[in-house]
Amino acid sequence: MAGTNFSRRSIRKGILRIEALVVPPLANNVYILYEDGSDDALIIDVAQGANPLFERAKELEVRPSMIINTHGHTDHTAEDGLLRKMTGAKLAIHELDAYRLALDDEASKELGIKKEPIEPDIQLTSGQEIKFGKQCVLKVIHTPGHTEGSICLYDEKDRQLLSGDTLFQAGYGRVDGMGSDPDTMKSSLKKLLELPGSTDVYPGHGGFTTIQSEMWLMEMTE
Numbered sequence: 001m002a003g004t005n006f007s008r009r010s011i012r013k014g015i016l017r018i019e020a021l022v023v024p025p026l027a028n029n030v031y032i033l034y035e036d037g038s039d040d041a042l043i044i045d046v047a048q049g050a051n052p053l054f055e056r057a058k059e060l061e062v063r064p065s066m067i068i069n070t071h072g073h074t075d076h077t078a079e080d081g082l083l084r085k086m087t088g089a090k091l092a093i094h095e096l097d098a099y100r101l102a103l104d105d106e107a108s109k110e111l112g113i114k115k116e117p118i119e120p121d122i123q124l125t126s127g128q129e130i131k132f133g134k135q136c137v138l139k140v141i142h143t144p145g146h147t148e149g150s151i152c153l154y155d156e157k158d159r160q161l162l163s164g165d166t167l168f169q170a171g172y173g174r175v176d177g178m179g180s181d182p183d184t185m186k187s188s189l190k191k192l193l194e195l196p197g198s199t200d201v202y203p204g205h206g207g208f209t210t211i212q213s214e215m216w217l218m219e220m221t222e
């Protein structure tokens with residue numbers, strides 16, 4: 001999809017609303033999900049975007065009840081604690097990446113920050129369903145490879161996938177870091193290929209895509 005150079009986008013799919021913001025300096029995509037007619041919202045990744053996310057939620061007149069991390073890398077989680085304090089939202093991450101919230105990593109070095117170790121309120125497991133608003137449901141798909149506890153979040157009804165650093169437009173997340181595994185990444189991408197082709201994909205960095213636009217996946221997961 002064109003238009004990778006956006007700073008904010010509002011997407012509407014049925015009753016689901018997705019508000020996408022790009023947070024510097026590592027161009028992290030962070031998201032506010034909510035439902036038409038409800039003030040309940042979810043935040044997907046915070047990065048260093050606690051303030052813009054808080055301000056945007058206020059403008060939209062929604063209240064975040066949960067912050068979900070797609071994985072534990074610091075570029076995605078740096079201001080989790082701050083946004084939790086500002087909103088009172090519960091902080092959730094896959095159980096296998098929970099330890100990373102208390103750990104500085106390569107991304108902390110790149111960002112030049114030392115993070116305050118925090119604990120999640122909720123540890124997610126594969127297949128778990130997260131309900132928000134009155135009808136919206138996100139399903140946790142465990143997609144290890146980039147990290148042990150990387151997840152994608154899938155809205156089956158509207159075919160919307162938040163893919164973190166697992167699947168990007170024309171690429172996938174690095175598999176050479178601590179806790180990465182190239183073979184596991186392959187199986188995770190294969191899992192995503194089983195989703196309907198028309199599924200819209202919202203990654204942790206870069207442009208949006210769809211499953212059917214990423215057919216190179218077929219070859220690489222053979």
Ligand SMILES: [Zn+2]
Nearest residue numbers: 071073146165
């Ligand atoms: Zn990452």
Ligand SMILES: [Zn+2]
Nearest residue numbers: 073075165204
């Ligand atoms: Zn990342």
